[in-house]
Amino acid sequence: MLISTLTLFRRAASASWLCPCVIGSKQHYCSSARKIRIRDALSSLETGSNIRIQGWVRSVRSQKNHLFLHVSDGSSLTPLQVVANSDLNTRGLTFGCAVDITGSLEKSPRQNQSVELQARHVEVVGECNPVDFPFKIKERHSLEYIRQFPHLRCRTNAFSSLLRIRSEAAAAVHSYFRDNGFVQIHTPIITSNDCEGAGELFQVEPAGNEHSLDKENPHFFSVPSYLTVSGQLHLEVMTGAFPSVYTFGPTFRAENSQSRRHLAEFYMVEAEISFTESLEDLIKLMEDLFKTSTEHLLSHCAEDVELFHKYVSPGHREKVDLILKRNFHVISYTEAIDILTRSSQQFIFKPEWGSDLQTEHEKFLVKHCGEVPVFVTDYPYDLKPFYARDNQDEPQHTAAAVDLLVPVVGELCGGSLREERPELLKTRLARAGLEDTYAWYLQLRQFGSVPHGGFGMGFERYLQCVLGVDNIKDTIPFARSSRSCLL
Template identity: 40%
Template sequence: MIKKYSIKELLNKGKDVINKKVLVEGWIRSFRYSIFIILNDGSTIKNLQIILSKKLEKKIYKKITIGTSIQVIGTVIKSIGKKQYIELLSSDITIYESVNSSILQKSILQPKKHSFEKIREQAHLRFRTNIFSCVMRIRHHIAFCIHKYFHINDFFYIHTPIITTLNCEGSGKMFQITTMDFKKNPIDFTKDFFKCKTYLSVSGQLEAETAALGLGKVYTFGPVFRAENSNTSRHLSEFWMIEPEIAFYNLEENINLAEDFLKFIIKYILNKNIEDLFFLNEYFKKWNKNDKKYLLDKLYLILKFPFKRISYTEAIKILLKEEKNKNIKFFHPIIWGMDLQSEHEQYLVNKYFKIPVIIFDYPSCIKAFYMRINNDGKTVRAMDILFPEIGEIIGGSQREERYEILLQRIKDTNTDKNKLWWYLDTRRFGSVPHSGFGLGFDRLVQFITGMNNIRDVIPFPRTPNNAEF
């Protein structure tokens, strides 16, 4: 019986399969000199070279075009070429579906460079391109690695609701869910499906906190939604978040966990996806010749040094000093109490420290109600981890475990305490210090793959004015 192999499996076996008869399947990437087929099945960035037998019927040759899906039976031989160790001498080819040349010319599968905008228009086909197959394989392994990290560290995976009645942060726009006819005026939401106003969730944090206060260590990993009109290269309307919550953890322990978590993921991907990363690294070298910080160098830098940790107040002092001494003109004026802008974060990471930076103890006026107030009464036990190029990659805090203080914070921020009765209730039944953070999964994939636009690291991006496919 002839054994079927994926191309990755076959190439990895190398000399062990020479002279063996095998079966492979895939899509044709190129057809050269009417004898060499370059085949790929998505399992690896590498291709398998097929040598066509002279005994094949001529009608088969006419059906061989780029994109055509085929099955090949043949004998593995050692290649005389330098680009591959083995190749396949075909004895039989079955064509599943050929691609009409006129259709091919209009698609992104034709062998030429396309803009990312053009490729995005054909998102249903871009999995077949080299660069996006790399990104999607890396995306898969990052997701798997995240579950692995939490599993070996005794976290429990929980599913928090996608449908909610409250914005976790207390601000921002949300997608409303209803079965009501909005043409009717006024709308009586007590007659709606859930008998109240409901939305697509922006976070599972609050629900995860309740789970942590019974299970100790939990995490969520799922889709969340923002209805903000942020049509930038760093924002999506539908994206994925990882949110661990840990009972009996203070802010420092939370920061240690977050740094270890990020380094674990990057180390894992460097080990598991080095071929894909190398392809992306060479791609960016070719097309971004002015950028000397290549992808692999950037990833290894994350592992090389401990992240720099500074307070928000220290960060403000550094920025003011740099502005004065080096005559730097920031677009946004630097004032204590402001929310740091991307230009400030990137200066600290790229210019001043030149390594990832963790900023903690932010002003309470710019942070959410659930963050623990410090003894100074002005700052909260919050932290952000800033990475080169993309800025904030993790945001987290020690949560306010004291009932009266939490209640006052809810009132001060004009948050509806009636909708949070259950959240407040957890502070009356054996409340403990606890912490957590949120990591934007797609933004992490963007950083690791080096892609400039977050739309290019998710299979089917949902952004303002765009919900195709």
């Protein structure tokens, strides 16, 4: 029987003996090898299988007859050990280089690892100059040091762990809302609203003169437009059709701050629920979101979280476990001021009724409550934006607003019931000179509006709290702050 050339080629291509034992070759004949993530290889029980990995060398160790490599591909904190014959050409094989390796996955004789890769083919895909590389093979660099290299810090163990944790935490947040019947809303990044009313806005206009604009109205969108500071008002629109909605996306604040808990660009988790007239509903939702997401994170990213709790913030795991076991405290703003004024603590900002709580006050209140998160409710009415519901409790006059204070960062969440009573809302908007600007918001109350409320949670601050990270710039891939926009 005649066998076609194509059939012979296909048979040859599937043969394992076509994998050459070379290094540095630009040709690859390893079609029989199954490409696999290192995370999956480490947990594989299929020893003897022919696999292919691609990643970066974390260490190189040479012995008389063998070369030992630790290779990582970002899927796991633990690298895979690769064993290659020392007679291979090792040119270009250094710490930090990118490699493509094919070989047999075998049971490891070492007690601290279950498998290792016996290499048959090693290709250096991208060389790395170890002299100029800012990270050294046997050093544990601080978060502050690696922050200088935003284009390279993902190569370090600490920051690659952070990015895996961040990804899993985002998935946990989405999973929580999905499991509880919330509808995700993609709120706009460009908006004409200043939700917070603080004026800390980045205005948006086209660069250059390529757009032909009306000289009488120079704005691209016909009105002044800004990068969003919050998706809340857009979520409130959706409460006219959905009982539970949320959004999760970037927000922007033009704060001239270099503090350890502020960024100019950060991510916000925001939720809004309809048919509620009680802060208790919001408090329960915030606590449940925090605990459920954190338990998921500790379960699914145990190794990466342990790295932070062991080397970045020793002893912090005990605080996290305590947070998950205890019920969060609830106190009123008035009670908080009383606690602060009665304390012997010397504050930079004097605590007094009618003034906003400062970071030092927030952290003291958390410490006073045994390092367990605390909700502070019913703030002075004049401290809160126009949408916060009036408690109508003279003479103090407070708003149905709540903040969640947590260890490490202080304020993590802020929320309120929204003012659904048209006359009260109209009066407040008129007093602030915003009646025309928010005419659409007032109109919502005329067409099937219901009592509702919501909150926002800073995602990076959440990571700071769970991991014990002191500086918020170390919880986001590319930090943006005043006077700093690298990359």
